Amino acid sequence: MELFTNQVLAGIATGAIYACMALAIVMIYQAIDHLNFAQGEMAMFSTFISWQLMQWGFPYWGAFVLTLALSFAGGILIERLLFKPLAKAPILTNVAGFIALYAIINSVAGLIWDFTIKQYPTPFGSSPFLGSQLISTHQAGMIGVTILLLILLYLFFQFTRVGLAMRAAASVPESARLVGINTSWMIALGWGMAAAIGSIAGMMIAPVVFLEPNMMLGVLIYGFAAAVLGGLTSPFGAVIGGFLVGIFENLVGTYIPGVGNELKLPIALALIITVLVVKPAGLFGRPIVKRV
Amino acid sequence: MTALLNIKALNAYYGQVQALHGLEFALNEGSVTTLLGANGAGKTTTLRAICNMVRSTGAIEFDGAPLSGRSTENIVRLGIAHVPQGRGTFTTMTVEENLQLGAITRSDRNGVVSDIERMYDHFPVLKQRYAQQAGTLSGGEQQMLAVARALMLRPRLMLLDEPSFGLAPLIVRDLFKILGKINREDKVTILVVEQNAQLALELADHAYVIETGRIVMSGSAAEIANNEDVRKSYLGY
Numbered sequence: 276m277e278l279f280t281n282q283v284l285a286g287i288a289t290g291a292i293y294a295c296m297a298l299a300i301v302m303i304y305q306a307i308d309h310l311n312f313a314q315g316e317m318a319m320f321s322t323f324i325s326w327q328l329m330q331w332g333f334p335y336w337g338a339f340v341l342t343l344a345l346s347f348a349g350g351i352l353i354e355r356l357l358f359k360p361l362a363k364a365p366i367l368t369n370v371a372g373f374i375a376l377y378a379i380i381n382s383v384a385g386l387i388w389d390f391t392i393k394q395y396p397t398p399f400g401s402s403p404f405l406g407s408q409l410i411s412t413h414q415a416g417m418i419g420v421t422i423l424l425l426i427l428l429y430l431f432f433q434f435t436r437v438g439l440a441m442r443a444a445a446s447v448p449e450s451a452r453l454v455g456i457n458t459s460w461m462i463a464l465g466w467g468m469a470a471a472i473g474s475i476a477g478m479m480i481a482p483v484v485f486l487e488p489n490m491m492l493g494v495l496i497y498g499f500a501a502a503v504l505g506g507l508t509s510p511f512g513a514v515i516g517g518f519l520v521g522i523f524e525n526l527v528g529t530y531i532p533g534v535g536n537e538l539k540l541p542i543a544l545a546l547i548i549t550v551l552v553v554k555p556a557g558l559f560g561r562p563i564v565k566r567v
Numbered sequence: 568m569t570a571l572l573n574i575k576a577l578n579a580y581y582g583q584v585q586a587l588h589g590l591e592f593a594l595n596e597g598s599v600t601t602l603l604g605a606n607g608a609g610k611t612t613t614l615r616a617i618c619n620m621v622r623s624t625g626a627i628e629f630d631g632a633p634l635s636g637r638s639t640e641n642i643v644r645l646g647i648a649h650v651p652q653g654r655g656t657f658t659t660m661t662v663e664e665n666l667q668l669g670a671i672t673r674s675d676r677n678g679v680v681s682d683i684e685r686m687y688d689h690f691p692v693l694k695q696r697y698a699q700q701a702g703t704l705s706g707g708e709q710q711m712l713a714v715a716r717a718l719m720l721r722p723r724l725m726l727l728d729e730p731s732f733g734l735a736p737l738i739v740r741d742l743f744k745i746l747g748k749i750n751r752e753d754k755v756t757i758l759v760v761e762q763n764a765q766l767a768l769e770l771a772d773h774a775y776v777i778e779t780g781r782i783v784m785s786g787s788a789a790e791i792a793n794n795e796d797v798r799k800s801y802l803g804y
Contacts, residue, residue, distance in 0.1 A: 436671060439664065439667060439668060439671065440668075440671055442660065443657055443660070443668050443671070446657055446658075446659050446660070447655060447656075447657050447658070449620075449651070449655065450651070450655035450656070450657060451668075452620075452638075452639040452640050452643070453618070453639065453643060453648075453649050453651060453655060454643065454668050454669055454671050454672070454716065454720070455640045455641075455643040455644045455671060455672035455720070456640060456668075456671060456672075457638075457640050458640075
């Protein structure tokens with residue numbers, strides 16, 4: 276029993292990483308109805324920027340806030356330059372755009388900062404959390420940050436005018452324009468917010484997986500699994516999905532013989548497929564109901 | 568009286584297909600005007616052209632200023648509310664959120680709150696359902712919500728596209744009664760496109776008949792209602 280509780284705890288700790296990433300994925304999906312394959316690379320690039328700022332002597336939180344702002348602006352810039360012109364193009368064109376962006380960001384990061392693994396600091400320390408060997412203070416901090424982020428997003432979307440306008444623009448664009456909402460800028464804003472959330476995910480994850488251009492590959496797939504499991508339309512679902520994927524991954528690794536680290540990634544993929552077949556809207560997603 | 572909306576030589580296109588051919592008409596401030604015509608005559612296209620939702624050439628002037636080159640959302644911000652065909656409900660949001668969205672461009676918070684209360688007075692059924700998902704409302708309720716949402720803008724001009732479509736006759740009567748009240752009390756100029764010509768002519772001061780993208784007849788609502796051709800084609804007696 277103790278083994279079980281411990282594994283669940285450890286699962287929640289890694290799950291926080293996936294939850295953070297899944298939040299960013301859901302943000303973009305809400306705004307443009309596509310999964311952004313370059314999301315992980317954007318987060319990685321942001322993390323490198325924060326690392327560079329710290330190398331130049333910025334304190335951690337200074338670099339953190341500046342990176343948030345730069346990522347927000349960068350997300351908007353990417354939307355304006357690359358995806359606004361593609362807004363009316365078929366899905367496949369957009370997918371090609373995402374993959375191109377993925378490759379470009381990955382290579383540019385390698386070019387600037389090379390592919391060697393770098394240490395990344397944590398603001399929370401890495402001693403055991405409350406005496407538990409399974410959760411470090413960094414992981415506890417990460418869980419806290421994820422939950423705080425979720426609460427802030429909820430308040431933003433439920434109680435601010437811009438949040439309401441963004442939801443309206445995402446659900447019925449034509450009607451949104453007919454009440455005077457500039458839907459095009461709402462999409463750009465969605466990109467900016469997703470990039471900023473992604474940068475938080477990157478900066479929280481980097482102390483665990485270390486900083487290098489390919490650090491987000493596995494995380495992104497788990498993030499997709501989490502977002503799909505929780506429901507692509509629900510930020511709350513994405514976070515719960517993240518924790519569930521983390522727990523599931525750990526329990527399977529512990530109790531099913533033969534599943535080692537090599538087989539953990541296929542488990543995430545199997546989870547995506549199972550959810551899509553059994554419950555396509557996810558656990559907390561809103562199935563599309565229409566009156567006919 | 569001055570013209571609030573003045574349309575001259577309006578052509579509109581869907582791809583290569585021309586839907587409006589040199590349409591001309593004007594709306595007086597404070598009036599109710601109806602556009603009558605058969606299916607495919609260009610009624611909806613006219614409303615969409617006013618809001619720049621379809622490619623068009625010609626001149627559209629609102630309160631003396633040209634609308635050409637303005638985006639849909641900027642035209643709406645001038646005080647032109649459009650209740651589209653199919654009602655355009657934000658189905659996943661609550662009734663109250665739909666009303667708030669109608670006023671999203673306004674910054675007078677208190678005015679918005681009191682206007683929502685006024686809408687609940689106009690349409691008591693919306694008050695009962697304020698926290699319900701708008702997509703679960705009946706067709707008539709959604710039409711009332713669409714009108715209420717448009718009024719939340721405090722528009723000077725309201726464009727209504729087939730408000731009676733798909734509604735039970737009694738509900739349509741109610742709706743038109745409320746539209747008349749809104750026109751008188753809130754001084755909202757109304758342009759309504761209808762297939763239910765009889766009802767539209769009862770409400771309207773002025774009417775235009777449109778055929779294959781051209782205005783073929785215009786006059787006071789009473790004149791049009793008594794015109795023999797109109798009676799045969801649109802009123803059925």
